[in-house]
Amino acid sequence: MAEFPRREESSAPASAETDPPVSAQETVDQLQQAVAKLERTHQALRDTISSCGCPALDALLPEQGFAPGSLIEWLADGGCGASVLALIAAREAMRSGGALVVLDRGGRFHPPAAAALGVELENLVVIRAANESDELWALDQALRCPGVAAAWAELQTLDWRWFRRLQLAAEEGGALGLLQRPPQVRGQPTWAAVQLLVRPTPFAPPPTAANSPTANPSPAAAWRLRVEVVRCRGGRAGGVVKIELDDVSGALRVVHDDALKREAGDEPETHALHLAAQLARATSGRRSARA
């Protein structure tokens, strides 16, 4: 009888030294982190995960943000706001120092807009390549350089081999590669770590102001965008978040569903209970316009 307490006492300090995991979930988390570290072939100079500007979107990503040394694909048409989000992400990545390289083959990039979003113009370099191969080579070199924090390019078509090369370059240099692609590439194999689909949400005026079409409702309203995580490595895809881009401050806020409901009146977007009612209602026109 006297032995048992002594054995317990001897075992208690041993457990305090090694500190075993309390639950299976913590073990799984630790193992996941170890696997992720092994998967990353090169220890990037920047070890900090950069946010994408919106905490709600960060929450959808497995690493709570964009890991340095990876490619991010933004799928959007023109005028959808994807570039603004990409530049905000670049601005966050540049917080720990480094330059932003913009590949602008079309010659349409307007730097003051980037400055308004918070990117320092001194750290901005614009490259106007003559042809596609030059542009890809320049992007590859820029991603490889440790002095570059982020590189942004608009690529309509991307060869599989070049894609892999860009991904390896980003891993080696530790830069964040932001690629803007057309939404038709959804479904194609990709080497990007995260693929985001951006669509603007049409603004539905409240029913009270529907009578006067010429009136300008709520001039201070922000730009509503719908961001869907199409693919992400190591995480769950399919997460959707609606964010609002404030025109004046440039801050990104998440829009809650109940706020949308209040504004749109009696047209809820996704509500499980009213699913049957939605199916019965003729909303197919809106769906096809958005798809």
Place this chain on the structure above:
Amino acid sequence: MQRLVAAQPELKNQPILLHQRDTRRGLRVVACSTAARRLGVQPHMPITEAAALLQRGTGGRVANAHSNSSSRSAEQTIEQHPGIQAHDTAADRKTLTELAVWCQQFSPLVGWETVAAKTLERNRPRSAGGAGEKSSVDFLLLDIAGLGALFGSEAELAERVAAAMRRRGYYPSVAIASNIAAAWALARHGRFTQPALPRRQVWFPEDETQQLGRLPIAALRVADDVVQTLQRLGVSRVQQLEQLPRSGLRSRFGPELLLRLEQLRGEATETLVPYQPPDAFTAVWECDPPTSRRDNLEEAVRRLTGQVADLLRRCDRGAIRLLCRIHQQAGEPQEPDRRKHQPAGRQQVLQVELFQPTCNGNHLFELLRMQLEQVRLPTAATRIELNAALAAPLEVRQEELFQDGSRHRTRQFSMLLNRLSVRLGGERVLRPRRTADPQPERSCLLEPAHHAPRSRRRGKQRSAAAKRQGAVHRPLKLYEPPRRIETTAVVPDGPPIRFEAEKCQHQVARHWGPERIETGWWRGPSVRRDYYRVETKDGRRFWVFRELNDNHWFLHGVFD
């Protein structure tokens, strides 16, 4: 003059004279050879008179078609006579520089000094020009302290110098002494001390002080008027000058005379400024046998960049411009190049311009290799020269023990800009610069990255101003030039309700504005626009404006 004779040996015993334009008196003779002097030519003589003397002396060898006026014939004589040349101080200096570099085989410190033309009308060079021949060229000084043992003795060293120069065609007068002033004086006026010695060389082991005392006053490198004044007073030798009270000398002739006296005696110090040729960072590779294989050339260029980088590093300099010349064999190209007509040049030049001075051999080689890949060699290359045409001092930064990496990143970034500029072209790698222009397409200029960056403070102020305007008030994509859009219905004082852009029709749901942008009349035809930010029913945003002059609507940008 000796330079001329050395260059053109046929003029050796001919009458030669050098003329220079004097501001007040026209062309004057500056120096003349002994042969010319025999004909009666004197320094400071007008050129026409001297030409006439020469012409008479040479028996009218120079043909004169027109002998109407003496001045014209004299002019023709001036032009046609090979012995009459303009005094070219630049060429003289260049030759003296080469001689100085050549003399470095005898002594590591070779300097050349100018005895200023104003203080002395007759500039007597120390080792160029013998007695009687005048030229306003400077003189060479060699520091031979401790070098006597290498050549046997100091006397032998002097002999060797004199003999070597004579072989090159010059007539030096060489003298050895313990200080600069004494050496100069002895070389020039040494014959006064020991008339028995031959003119070409003077040498003094000891009893220097006594010999120096016998020198004339002109050996002190003072102005002519001082020499004349002293001569009138009866002082013609240094010895006599030294016996005079010093305070009186200073008050009457100024401090310079005393300084020169002290320098002669070795009491005041005079330093020799050694001549340093400008650094030439050049490396040459001879291709033996001539080759046109790409890998051979790359290897050769790699070694050359390594050598040039070493040279640069030793002088703490970095290259800003690198030139690589590939000399090719003359002859028919082996494969006729029909696609691109190659100029029939015998050498190809590759040029690399750098963003920041660098002496990193690997980086330079990488940049050169990118250019080398685009070079086509019709014939084999015989010789490759690499030269750092422009070099600037390197920024030396102390290495920290615990590096935070930011400096490494900055360096890597500038190397990236170098690489991009070399491959894509300097005008394709751009940096933005804000201007004060209200017109949006001109509000920001994109300049090549090679240009000097602006100050930091200005940039920060401007971005603060932009932030005040609003984060998403300017589109990221701007159409250049703005696209004309067809509008169907227009809201009074507002944007069009429907317009077409990006090949589809859009209906405006919301709009913000108008924002009036006007340019000043001083810039030319004024631009008056009312800008609107519109959001369509899909949720896309565009930037349209109405040109107030003609009421047309344009699409200027997309808020992408």
